[in-house]
Amino acid sequence: MSDVEIRTLTEPDLRTAIDLFRVALHAPTVPDEQWEHARHSFEPGRTLGAFAGDRMVGTALAYTSSLVVPGGRVLPMAAVTRVGVRADFRRRGVLRELMRAQLADVAARGEVFAGLRATEPVIYGRFGYGVANLAVKRVLLPRGARVRPEVPAGGEVRFLEPAAARELLPRLYARVGQSRAGTMARPPQWWCSVYDRPFAMGEFLLVAAHFGADGPDGFVAYRPKAADQPGKGAALSVEDFVAPTPEVASALWRFLLGVDLVEELTVWTRPADEPVEAMLEDSRAVRDHRVVPDLWTRIVDVPAALAGRDYGAGSVVVEVVDEGIPANSGRYRVGADGVERTAAAAELSVDVEVLSMLYMGASQPSALAGIGRVRELAEGAAQRADAVFAVPEAAWCGTFF
Numbered sequence: 001m002s003d004v005e006i007r008t009l010t011e012p013d014l015r016t017a018i019d020l021f022r023v024a025l026h027a028p029t030v031p032d033e034q035w036e037h038a039r040h041s042f043e044p045g046r047t048l049g050a051f052a053g054d055r056m057v058g059t060a061l062a063y064t065s066s067l068v069v070p071g072g073r074v075l076p077m078a079a080v081t082r083v084g085v086r087a088d089f090r091r092r093g094v095l096r097e098l099m100r101a102q103l104a105d106v107a108a109r110g111e112v113f114a115g116l117r118a119t120e121p122v123i124y125g126r127f128g129y130g131v132a133n134l135a136v137k138r139v140l141l142p143r144g145a146r147v148r149p150e151v152p153a154g155g156e157v158r159f160l161e162p163a164a165a166r167e168l169l170p171r172l173y174a175r176v177g178q179s180r181a182g183t184m185a186r187p188p189q190w191w192c193s194v195y196d197r198p199f200a201m202g203e204f205l206l207v208a209a210h211f212g213a214d215g216p217d218g219f220v221a222y223r224p225k226a227a228d229q230p231g232k233g234a235a236l237s238v239e240d241f242v243a244p245t246p247e248v249a250s251a252l253w254r255f256l257l258g259v260d261l262v263e264e265l266t267v268w269t270r271p272a273d274e275p276v277e278a279m280l281e282d283s284r285a286v287r288d289h290r291v292v293p294d295l296w297t298r299i300v301d302v303p304a305a306l307a308g309r310d311y312g313a314g315s316v317v318v319e320v321v322d323e324g325i326p327a328n329s330g331r332y333r334v335g336a337d338g339v340e341r342t343a344a345a346a347e348l349s350v351d352v353e354v355l356s357m358l359y360m361g362a363s364q365p366s367a368l369a370g371i372g373r374v375r376e377l378a379e380g381a382a383q384r385a386d387a388v389f390a391v392p393e394a395a396w397c398g399t400f401f
Contacts, residue, residue, distance in 0.1 A: 004057060004094050006101040009047040014039060017047055017059040017082070024084030025119070037200050041193035046078075048101055050085070050094045058085040058094040060102050063401065066185040067113055067297070068178045070360065070391045071310025077184060077297075078106040080116040081401045099127045103300060103324065112305050114298040115184065117400065124296055128324050130356030131363075133182040133294035133395040135269040138276060138286055142265050143233070145257045145285035152247040155212040157255040160219075162199040165207040169195065172209070172216050172242075179244035180271065182295060182360055182395030190401055194240075195221075205239075208255060210248050218248035220256060233263030241270060241398065253279065269294065271396035295397040297356045302328035305359065306339040312390040316381055319346035320355055328352060335388055347381035350374055361391035 009017055018038055019029040030038050043063050050058035061082040066074045080102065085094045106114050115132075118124050147153075160168065170191050177183060198205045203223075210218040221240040227233055238256065243249035253276065256265055264287075270276070272291060277283035299305045302320055315335025322328035333342045348365065350358070354373050357363040365385035368374040376382045 004050045004052050004089075004092070004097055006097050007049050007051060008045060009049045009059070011039075013049055013056065014042050014047060016056050017049055017061075018042075020056060020059050020086060021082040021084035024086065034197060034201060037192065037197040040196070041189045043187060043189050046105075047082075048098055048105075050098050052089065057089040058098050059083070060098045062102060062106065062114070063187045063189055064109075064111075065115070065187055066178075067115065068181050068183050069305070069309040070181045070395070071308075072181070073308050074178065074185075075113065075305065075308045076109075076111040077113040077115050078102075078109070078111045078300075079184060079187075079190075079401050080114050083116070095123070096127075100324075103127070103298070106300050107325065110301075112299070112301045112308065114300055115397075116296050116298075118293065118296050121293065121296075124298075125353045127298060128322065128352040128356075129296045129298040130353040131293045131295075132297040132356050132360040133397050134272045134291055134362050135294035135396055135398070136272050136274065136276075137269060137288070137290045137292055138267050139288040140257065140265045140267070141285050141287055142257045142259070142262045144282055145265075146281045147250075147254050147257060147279055148281055151254070151279050152250045153254060154247055155210050155217075155251050157208050157210050157251060160207045160209055162205075162207075165209075165219075165221075166191070166195055166199060168209065168216060169207070169219060172219065176217055176244040177242050180393065180396055181391065182397045184295075184397055184399050186399060190399070194400070208252075210243070210251050210255075212248065217245075218243040218252055220252050222256070227263065233261045235264045236262055236266070238265070238267040239400070241267060249274065250279065269396075269398055269400075271394050271398075273394040294395075295360075297359070299328070299352055299356055299359065300325065302330075302352065302355070303332070303339070303341070306332055306334055309359070311336050312387045314384050314387050316385045316388050317342060317344050317347045318355075318385070319349040319377075320352060321349065322352040324352070345377070347378035348374055348376060348385055358385075358389050360395040361389065362395070365389060 062078040067077040366382040369382035
């Protein structure tokens, strides 16, 4: 049993919280000149601290956000980040108490999901989080990456000065950014952290927007790194890539691959079903193609989550087991005609972590049944569930937080 006390932090404790988090990730504390920007990256009332006496020994933050689910509906989500525990307080239940308090707060706010990006994946399954979305990280060699002529090439890509980017991007993202299942709303504090601070500190962060017939409709943000030896080109690291349609995405890929004097292009996250290799005349220009976990979710309100998304043909009775939030546990008939609690015999049984893996389409029920993660209680139920939980396109988040 942990002897820590969990409190909601106020302004005087926020710098201690961010420094604790950074040190837990082996990063230096926030310098004085950056604190003025960092302090605006906290959402009031949503940072927790774990205290042993008067010492803060752990912290966790959440942003108020939302998540697009299969079918296009938008449901409330808490975006969990800056979770850290002091190295000298590990294995004392600090994280368990933080997660318990945070999930209670998320539920009280009526948020259907908690979402995070896991630094240490083995930790979060214990608290009901599962991999909801997948993404692809690609490293390309631009000098050999010619885009096929039939790939759409409309519109114009223009650089934005920092002030113009900061004014345009939040409005543009609010209009086009949540165009696919898995994408999330970006709260004001996110923009402070990801764009305001680098711009204010003079970091080399470039933003280019795509302008179509109706104005701006997508953008990329990337960091160039100059060549470290004569004869080599620069390296570009793309940190944000927002494109609501394949046409806009193709135009932004053309732009990135066409930047002169570039040896290597790294795009950290794109949808798993984006056909980049097929876009190129020589697919070997993609040096590395790596499928990675994208967004982890914890379904906080199972009935609301299940009722919120669309389903394929047929139906299946799923028993959900949630030890962390017992009210979620029960049997649900899930299918194209809707979702309802039922007393009918369960055909499949899953814990809440696995439900997150099925919900957005990151995993198929039959595949997980084959390795024992889904318990099949009626013959053929897992195959039917494949059709019920099928999604028309891969879910993808695309927002680091």
